[in-house]
Amino acid sequence: MQLQQMYQEIILDHYKNPHGRGLRDPFDAESFQVNPTCGDEVTLRVHVVDDVVKDVSYDGQGCSISQASTSVLTDLVVGKPVGEAFKKMDAFVELMQSRGQIEPDEDVLEDGIAFAGVSKYPARVKCALLGWMAFKDAVARSQGAA
Amino acid sequence: MTTTAAPLDVTALRADFPILSRTVRDGKRLVYLDSGATSQRPTQVLDAEKAFLQQHNAAVHRGAHQLAEEATDAYEGARQRIADFVGADFGELVFTKNATEGFNLVAYAMGNAATSGPEAARFVVGPGDEIVVTEMEHHANLVPWQQLASRTGATLKWFTLTQDGRLDLSDVDSVITPRTKVVAFTHQSNVTGVINPVDVLVAAARKVGALTVLDACQSVPHSPVDFHALGVDFASFSGHKMLGPSGIGVLYGRRELLEALPPFITGGSMIELVKMEGSSFAPPPQRFEAGSPMTSQAVGLGAAVDYLSVVGMERVNAHEHALTVAALEGLSGIKGVRLIGPQDAVARGGAVPFEIEGVHPHDAGQVLDSLGIAVRVGHHCAWPLHRCLNAQSSVRASFYLYNTLDEVDALVDGVREAQKFFGVA
Numbered sequence: 237m238q239l240q241q242m243y244q245e246i247i248l249d250h251y252k253n254p255h256g257r258g259l260r261d262p263f264d265a266e267s268f269q270v271n272p273t274c275g276d277e278v279t280l281r282v283h284v285v286d287d288v289v290k291d292v293s294y295d296g297q298g299c300s301i302s303q304a305s306t307s308v309l310t311d312l313v314v315g316k317p318v319g320e321a322f323k324k325m326d327a328f329v330e331l332m333q334s335r336g337q338i339e340p341d342e343d344v345l346e347d348g349i350a351f352a353g354v355s356k357y358p359a360r361v362k363c364a365l366l367g368w369m370a371f372k373d374a375v376a377r378s379q380g381a382a
Numbered sequence: 383m384t385t386t387a388a389p390l391d392v393t394a395l396r397a398d399f400p401i402l403s404r405t406v407r408d409g410k411r412l413v414y415l416d417s418g419a420t421s422q423r424p425t426q427v428l429d430a431e432k433a434f435l436q437q438h439n440a441a442v443h444r445g446a447h448q449l450a451e452e453a454t455d456a457y458e459g460a461r462q463r464i465a466d467f468v469g470a471d472f473g474e475l476v477f478t479k480n481a482t483e484g485f486n487l488v489a490y491a492m493g494n495a496a497t498s499g500p501e502a503a504r505f506v507v508g509p510g511d512e513i514v515v516t517e518m519e520h521h522a523n524l525v526p527w528q529q530l531a532s533r534t535g536a537t538l539k540w541f542t543l544t545q546d547g548r549l550d551l552s553d554v555d556s557v558i559t560p561r562t563k564v565v566a567f568t569h570q571s572n573v574t575g576v577i578n579p580v581d582v583l584v585a586a587a588r589k590v591g592a593l594t595v596l597d598a599c600q601s602v603p604h605s606p607v608d609f610h611a612l613g614v615d616f617a618s619f620s621g622h623k624m625l626g627p628s629g630i631g632v633l634y635g636r637r638e639l640l641e642a643l644p645p646f647i648t649g650g651s652m653i654e655l656v657k658m659e660g661s662s663f664a665p666p667p668q669r670f671e672a673g674s675p676m677t678s679q680a681v682g683l684g685a686a687v688d689y690l691s692v693v694g695m696e697r698v699n700a701h702e703h704a705l706t707v708a709a710l711e712g713l714s715g716i717k718g719v720r721l722i723g724p725q726d727a728v729a730r731g732g733a734v735p736f737e738i739e740g741v742h743p744h745d746a747g748q749v750l751d752s753l754g755i756a757v758r759v760g761h762h763c764a765w766p767l768h769r770c771l772n773a774q775s776s777v778r779a780s781f782y783l784y785n786t787l788d789e790v791d792a793l794v795d796g797v798r799e800a801q802k803f804f805g806v807a
Contacts, residue, residue: 299744
């Protein structure tokens with residue numbers, strides 16, 4: 237069934253038990269992003285020390301895809317140098333824009349590979365990228381403020 | 383078919399809509415419950431467009447050759463039939479790109495009134511004046527008024543909603559005051575289907591000399607509407623929601639108002655006399671139809687109106703009411719489903735928005751889509767309404783003349799399926 241292809245168990249697990257959820261201190265910058273077609277929103281904070289992502293915390297309302305992808309994001313980037321985190325982000329964005337045409341690298345994206353099926357549904361790609369756009373914006377703000 | 387009280391023969395009628403017999407998502411029968419967003423077009427409309435393009439296509443209101451004459455006749459003939467359909471006179475209908483452009487046309491023309499002649503004085507809006515809207519509005523009949531207020535220094539005021547999603551008119555006289563210049567409101571909510579008491583708002587607006595602007599996008603396609611009888615000053619609706627083409631909307635304006643209203647978009651076709659120092663403008667409706675207009679779309683919308691007239695709008699309305707009653711009953715019988723807006727079908731058209739506890743609307747829509755059921759998810763361009771009714775977003779099923787009770791059952795089953803899939807049943 238197509239539905240299972242999209243809603244992999246990994247996605248549903250992250251949705252039901254999100255990692256890193258909740259807004260925390262300390263943080264250097266915060267970003268609020270909204271998907272104007274459905275009203276889903278996320279507020280995401282980053283704490284960067286010596287160019288390493290020390291913490292990502294977030295809160296928001298959204299569908300399983302947007303919530304799960306933000307949960308996966310925290311797994312992928314917390315503890316990583318900003319450059320490496322951005323490389324993972326680029327890989328995730330590329331995967332989401334692939335319409336199911338590329339084979340994701342599990343070494344880079346870990347649980348993020350579960351979103352390959354979502355990339356076949358253009359209407360849901362924005363959902364999957366919502367938290368990542370907030371992360372990108374928050375890091376840029378933290379660097380701008382530094 | 384004649385316009386009698388006999389129910390619709392939906393099976394026969396569905397044969398006019400080829401798209402309804404296709405399948406989606408690996409062979410699932412299409413259950414199209416998104417006509418509130420856009421309706422499907424019958425063969426009669428498609429054929430009318432094709433025949434126009436194959437036999438009569440030319441630029442309208444230009445040229446003296448035979449095709450130009452035929453094209454102009456087809457274009458203006460459509461205007462006449464659409465005018466008859468909505469209880470308006472020929473010269474009171476302006477073709478626009480869509481309904482949104484119609485609202486913007488009125489709002490921008492009012493903004494231009496301050497720098498126009500004395501005949502436009504009644505449209506001038508400025509500091510101290512008030513523009514009234516409602517929290518029920520589609521963004522199309524809200525944002526243009528916010529913008530007019532911010533451009534002119536006028537104040538935006540609005541009616542809020544009751545708990546069950548109807549307009550709260552308990553304080554009409556404190557919202558609509560002698561300062562009010564415009565009252566813009568929807569005839570029928572695109573989210574909840576709520577039908578507003580046009581008479582109450584028109585009476586209150588008239589008492590203070592304010593103009594009324596009606597969003598008729600969801601009423602004209604689904605019920606008999608007579609703008610003269612309603613007494614509104616302006617109204618806007620779209621072609622694609624009433625079996626017609628996209629790329630065409632209609633703005634209705636009372637004749638004396640259109641005659642005094644300054645133009646919005648200027649250029650060719652809308653002028654009377656052009657000199658280097660300045661220009662004068664054509665009478666309405668041409669004054670508001672600058673540039674080459676859409677033609678086959680107007681012809682298609684004319685054919686859509688013919689189709690609906692043969693079916694009979696009373697029958698369309700009665701059929702959709704039956705579907706709405708069935709949907710409300712079916713959905714309210716599911717534990718964990720919250721109907722947004724009115725819980726009953728009184729003074730309400732064929733739109734049913736709801737939430738499923740533990741299943742985000744986007745996810746619910748995905749499950750329904752996998753079953754072939756097309757619904758709208760999100761805020762449906764009515765964000766303030768959702769905020770007002772404590773919903774972040776919703777799933778909306780909307781009906782039209784070609785939908786069946788079987789399809790309502792498929793929706794109800796699909797919602798149970800979504801609950802099962804997300805483990806909340």
